[in-house]
Amino acid sequence: METKSLTCVVCPQGCAIEAHTEGGRIISISGNKCKRGESYARTELTDPRRTLTTTMRVEGGALVSVKTKGTVPKDAMLDCMKAINAAETKAPVEIGDVLIRNILGLGVDIVATSRVKGV
Ligand code: SF4
Numbered sequence: 837m838e839t840k841s842l843t844c845v846v847c848p849q850g851c852a853i854e855a856h857t858e859g860g861r862i863i864s865i866s867g868n869k870c871k872r873g874e875s876y877a878r879t880e881l882t883d884p885r886r887t888l889t890t891t892m893r894v895e896g897g898a899l900v901s902v903k904t905k906g907t908v909p910k911d912a913m914l915d916c917m918k919a920i921n922a923a924e925t926k927a928p929v930e931i932g933d934v935l936i937r938n939i940l941g942l943g944v945d946i947v948a949t950s951r952v953k954g955v
Contacts, residue, residue, distance in 0.1 A: 837856050837858050840856075845876070853865060853867040884911075885907035886908065887906070888920075889902070889904075890902060890920055892923055892924070892946070893921075895925070895926045896955065900929045900948050901950040902935055903946070904945075905946070906943075906944045908944050912942060915940055916942075919939055919940060920939075923936055927953060927954045927955065931948055931951055934946070935948055
């Protein structure tokens, strides 16, 4: 049996969760104070996902802060960063504008989280 220690990040309590697995199968989950922690641990063990926040270049030299609208698989984070770093958008940019639609075919858009005025 294998034991994996996780810290639940769903709420500020940050429960220390222990998950026991055997042959890749989850046998038990403990330490969570609520069901959301169990769900978090199951997802973290089977399909870990993250929200990505970074910046994107704007034509003319400015940067706009962006994030994924939803989560992407943890193992796709680096490729998403590369795709965002290779992209460039034009001002003006408004908060919520979709700057990359369906990044890498993952079904998640990259949206602006700051404004950039036009010239
Ligand atoms: S298990 Fe529940 S109470 Fe504990 S950190 Fe996660 S969401 Fe919060």
